[in-house]
Amino acid sequence: MPRRNWMNAARNTDGEPDSAPPPVILVVEDEVLVRSIVAAYLRECGFDVIEASSADEAIRVLQAEVRVDIVFSDVNMPGSMDGFGLAQWVRRERPWLRVILTSGAARTAKAAGDLCESGPVLAKPYDHAELERHIRNLLAR
Secondary structure, three states: OOEEOOOOOOEOOOOOEOOOOOOEEEEEOOOHHHHHHHHHHHHHOOOEEEEEOOHHHHHHHHHOOOOOOEEEEEOOOOOOOOHHHHHHHHHHHOOOOEEEEEEOOHHHHHHHHOOOOOOOOEEOOOOHHHHHHHHHHHHHO
């Protein structure tokens, strides 16, 4: 079951809550330790994070009409589809939603770049700060 972190609203410099809710990142990763670490990091960066352990679970989240701003998914996952299939589903069903794919295989990473309008995929191991910059750049577009 996906976990949702309902964070307190971000605060402006006067200590008052900002009116805009924090961006929501759907992290899709079958390795629980990897998923937990990246999700915790993104929460520390001020994002709301929903976690899914497979593309199938991620699609259930997206079909539930939960607000998601960016999908960050591993390419290689068990289940009925991998990260490529998830990215294709998102392009077809939620074309406004941005996708970032990650993979430990260089060849896979290059192929994934063709599915992501944001350019090449992040190769594993990726630097968490690089991931944050990539997400913020996408959100600024």
